[in-house]
Amino acid sequence: MKPVLFRFAFTDKELMRFEADNLPHFYDKLHLHPELQITLVLKSEGTFIAGDYIGSFKPGDIFIIGYNLPHILRNAERYFEGEKNLRAESLALYLNEQSFREHFLNFKETEPLKKFLERAKHGLKVEGETKKILTAQMWKLKTAVGVDKFILLFEILKLLAESKGTKVLNKHLNREVYTEKEGKRMMDVFQFTFKESHRAISVNEVAAIANMSTTAFCRYFKTHTRKTYIEFLNEIRINNACMLLQKEDASVTQVCYQVGFNNLSNFNRAFKKIMRKTPMEYRELRE
Numbered sequence: 001m002k003p004v005l006f007r008f009a010f011t012d013k014e015l016m017r018f019e020a021d022n023l024p025h026f027y028d029k030l031h032l033h034p035e036l037q038i039t040l041v042l043k044s045e046g047t048f049i050a051g052d053y054i055g056s057f058k059p060g061d062i063f064i065i066g067y068n069l070p071h072i073l074r075n076a077e078r079y080f081e082g083e084k085n086l087r088a089e090s091l092a093l094y095l096n097e098q099s100f101r102e103h104f105l106n107f108k109e110t111e112p113l114k115k116f117l118e119r120a121k122h123g124l125k126v127e128g129e130t131k132k133i134l135t136a137q138m139w140k141l142k143t144a145v146g147v148d149k150f151i152l153l154f155e156i157l158k159l160l161a162e163s164k165g166t167k168v169l170n171k172h173l174n175r176e177v178y179t180e181k182e183g184k185r186m187m188d189v190f191q192f193t194f195k196e197s198h199r200a201i202s203v204n205e206v207a208a209i210a211n212m213s214t215t216a217f218c219r220y221f222k223t224h225t226r227k228t229y230i231e232f233l234n235e236i237r238i239n240n241a242c243m244l245l246q247k248e249d250a251s252v253t254q255v256c257y258q259v260g261f262n263n264l265s266n267f268n269r270a271f272k273k274i275m276r277k278t279p280m281e282y283r284e285l286r287e
Contacts (some may be wrong), residue, residue, distance in 0.1 A: 016153055017094045018141055025079040026088045030072045030187060036095040036158070037065040038136045039073070044088035046075040047102045047194070047239045050123035052226050053169035054235040056242050060072060060139075062131055066120035067097055075195055076243060091138045093156070116161035123169035130165030172226065185210050186224065197236045198260045203229055209262065237261060245283045252279045 017035075030049065041061045048057040050071040057063070057073060066073050079086050097117065105114045126134055134156065141152050160166060192209050193201070205228055207217035221229045240259045244250060250258065256267035256279075271279050 015096050015099055015150075017096075018149075019092045019094070020084065020142060022087055022089045024082075024087065025075040026073040026090070028072065028080075028191075029122075030070050030190060032068045033094075034067055034097060035102075036067065036097045037063075038093040038095075038118065038134075038138070039063050039065070040091045040135060041073075042089040042091065044079060044086070045177075045243050046073060046079070047236060051170040052172065053123055054232070054239065055125075055169070055250055056239040058243070058246070059121050060131075060135070062126040062134055064120050064124040064126065064160070066117065066123060069121060069123050069170075071123070072190075076240070091142060093138065093141060093153075095153070108245060111135065112161040113157050116157065119166075119168065121280045122171070123168040124160075126160075126163075126166055128165040130159065130163040133159060133224055140194070146175065185212075186246075189221070189229075193233060193236055197233060197240065198258065201233060202260060234270045235274060237269055241267075241271065241279065242275070245279060252283075255279070 019275075022248075026046075036109075039062065041057050041059055041063075043059055045056065045058045048061075048063060048071070050063070050065060052068055053105050056092070071223075073088075073090075079088060103119070104110050105117075137152060137156050137159070141149065141156070144152050167271055188209055189206055192206065203218060204214050207214040210217050210220070212220060218229065221232070225232060227235075237259045241255050244255045244258065245252075248255075252268075253264055256264050261267040261270070268278060271277075271282070275282055
């Protein structure tokens with residue numbers, strides 16, 4: 001799928017940019033940019049897609065999005081329904097990776113940082129003690145200026161380069177460039193799925209949205225996402241189920257039907273395949 005290409009207006013003297021977002025919902029289009037992005041989610045929840053990875057996000061999560069990795073933090077549908085008490089908040093650091101490489105990565109001492117940037121191209125999720133330390137550093141960075149800001153940046157990169165508390169999200173990367181028409185087609189499929197995943201959806205229906213025959217669409221989708229449309233749909237539904245299981249007292253059966261499954265056995269099977277545990281086991285682990 002062709003994501004929207006973002007370009008941050010970095011000046012020649014600007015190595016990084018820090019943003020604190022407070023919005024009705026996060027930007028809801030698949031996009032990419034050449035800057036390294038580190039995002040700490042403060043408020044809201046939804047589905048995080050980065051390359052071939054699909055997972056949920058919630059407050060406290062930290063994601064690292066590498067060079068030109070297509071991604072989207074898609075909030076749950078209720079964030080698009082105008083509820084005034086719902087906000088999407090985050091802290092985000094954007095590193096001008098090209099400038100950083102040119103000025104700092106030609107030295108032996110920065111070899112670990114170079115390896116980290118290569119690893120970050122696959123997308124990372126920060127976990128454990130590293131997440132706790134990085135969260136504190138992100139808050140410090142929000143108010144830091146001058147040399148203090150520069151030092152904090154290197155402390156963050158050093159932490160991430162040396163830490164074992166980061167999980168790789170994509171084993172394989174698809175760096176194909178697609179036409180604008182192909183990009184719109186896939187974005188239409190994505191948006192439709194996000195909005196309609198709670199009900200029965202046939203592949204024929206989605207193929208019509210893509211303006212393709214069913215056979216051609218199935219081949220097209222698998223080629224560009226490394227998964228079938230049904231696998232993608234089930235991942236979206238299971239992520240929605242995870243959000244409900246974490247915060248609501250609805251029964252597993254109620255959650256099953258609410259997220260779009262019409263059979264409890266199929267729901268349990270899909271849930272265990274994707275989450276490596278049953279819905280009840282997952283609920284028991286909620287914070």
